[in-house]
Amino acid sequence: MxxxxxxxxxxxxxxxxxxxxxxxxxxxxxxxxxxxxxxxxxxxxxxxxxxxxxxxxxxxxxxxxxxxxxxxxxxxxxxxxxxxxxxxxxxGRRGFSARDIMADLRQVEEEFDGFRYDRGQKALSVIVGPVQLEDVYLGEFEIRLLLASMGQAGRSSASYRVVAMDPNPAGCNEAVSHPHLSDERLCEGEASAPIRAALAEGRICDFFQVVNAVLTTYNAASPYVSLRDWNGRPCHDCGETMSESNSSTCTSCDNDVCDGCISFCRNCDESTCQECLECCSACGEKMCPSCKVECPECGEKLCRNCLEESKCSCLDESQPQPDEENDHDPVQSTPTPGGGADGEAAGGQTARTGGQEVPPARVEAA
Amino acid sequence: MRILFVNNDGGGFADYVEVAPGTTVEKFFCEKMPGRSASDFLLRVNRQPVARDQVLQEGDRVTATPVKIEGAHRAA
Missing domain, CATH: 1.10.287 (Helix Hairpins)
Incomplete structure (x- = not known):
């Protein structure tokens, strides 16, 4: 022997x-x-x-x-x-004899490349591929059967790993090296029952053949990452996969975002992502961090244009309003306990009068 | 006569089945997998690839494994 x-x-x-x-x-x-x-x-x-x-x-x-x-x-x-x-x-599964298993091992050796046994891990491995699905090259995969957990009740996926030998993972997720693999675990789909049966009965060659059949088949209805998006990158804002032509770089944070998430600063027109944009407290328009300035009087965040044009609300307060403006607004003449003309408004806060918000300068003038 | 049929399609069962003497591999496949094409399967008799017209013998082991099986995001 x-x-x-x-x-x-x-x-x-x-x-x-x-x-x-x-x-x-x-x-x-x-x-x-x-x-x-x-x-x-x-x-x-x-x-x-x-x-x-x-x-x-x-x-x-x-x-x-x-x-x-x-x-x-x-x-x-x-x-x-x-x-x-x-x-x-x-x-109730039938059991195959040690002789059957031996014959199966010989068949695996004949039908697959890279057949080897790792004594330390008690793992039996073969190499399949190179796998190419719809023009996307995914490389070779090692199917590693862990003999110690083989045939246990429950999920069969705990009994083996599928390892990418020359990984070409999805651009948006490094852990996905195949549309139906994540973190070396195969999402078996229709192969679930035959894999479980083969492992429970010791049909080693059938197990490797079924896993191989899954690796060489693409189910476009249920991948971790679709092959269409394989070479894309994730949008920094929404996480969706985007292609090179559908992505833009935010000039503020330098992150890549998709067409749906990119916007622009209403002051300088630079491409900016939604996360970086803020609203000017005076005009309400969106501004990028470079165009955002603080009012030297009250510290309010404004866009450059509004600051240059002295549009901050605190500057309005320091200038007395014409009397006739108040004449048309009887509500403003009635200070309320919540906010009135008692000096709180002088801090730049809006005052509440009769259920309506009124700029403090107006209340003061009333 | 009795042969062992290992079907790696669907439930993936392995069991002994009765077949008539003189049954060929092709006839056996058509009986057991109606509506399916033999070219979509790896067919083995006693672990060896065989011709479609090979006649099955008592005690043979026939294995049918689909060439393509769809994986899924969530296991079935």
Missing amino acids: DTDHREMTRIAEMIHRQLRTHAAARLGQVVAAVQNLLGNLAQLGHLSRLLTICADREWNTAAGNVCDRIRQKLSELSYYSSHVEQTLQGG
Whole structure:
């Protein structure tokens, strides 16, 4: 027996042992589920006896209560029954012999490149590819089957990893090296059931072939990142993927943003993203950080134009308003406890009079 | 006669099935996978690629694996 054969035998026996252990655990789950169902059936029997007593003695109200409990028990039985079916799906699988597994390993070696066994990690690997989907080159992938967690109940994706050997990840997400891979985990989609079955039964070659079939197929309806957007970058503001032609650079923060998120400063006309723009407190127009200045009197943020034209509200306050302006606004002549003409308005705040906001300078003049 | 059929499509089951003596690979595929095209599958008999007209024998192991399987953002 040569070394290669010994190694193969060792791996096959290990897989076989592993599967037997997990198969026994799954059968234990089946037994527990059946016991649950039987317990509930016994309770149904008890309710049936109670109903017989109620009927014999014509206790109609009590009989109605028992009927309600029987109805409830029936719905519970349906749950426990389907639970037994679910556990049977996992526990009732046929087991392949160590010899079958050995033959499978030989088949994997023949059909795939890069077949190797990592003793430290107890991982069996093959290389597939290079994969190219719709003109997007994704490179080679290593499918790494972790024998220690193989065949366990639950999600099969915990039993293996798919590692990009020559990564060409999506521009907007480094963790996505394939439309159906994220952080080395395959989103199995239609392959979920066959992968789980192959791993539970020790059909190693089938497992690798099914994973390979997913890697070489593109499902445009449900990718992590669509191939159309593969080489795009994420918009800094909204996170959507954008192509080179649909992106602009904000002159303030230097971040790239999409066409939907780019805007411009109403003062200097420079391209600026929405996050960098602020509204001038005087004219209300959007301004970039370079055009934003503070009023030397009150510290209010204004655009350059408004400051140069002395449009800050605090400057209005220092100039008395013509009397005739107040004559037309009787509301302003009635100071209220919330804000009136008692000096609070002199701080540059708006005053509230009769439910309406009135600039402080006006209240003062009233 | 009885053969082992491993179907990696759909539920991915493996089970023994009865077939009539003289059944070819192509006929077996058409019976078991109606409406499907054999060119969309990797068909193996006893782990080896075979011709469509190969006649199945007692105890053969037939494996059908789709060439293309759609992954998904959320696993089914």
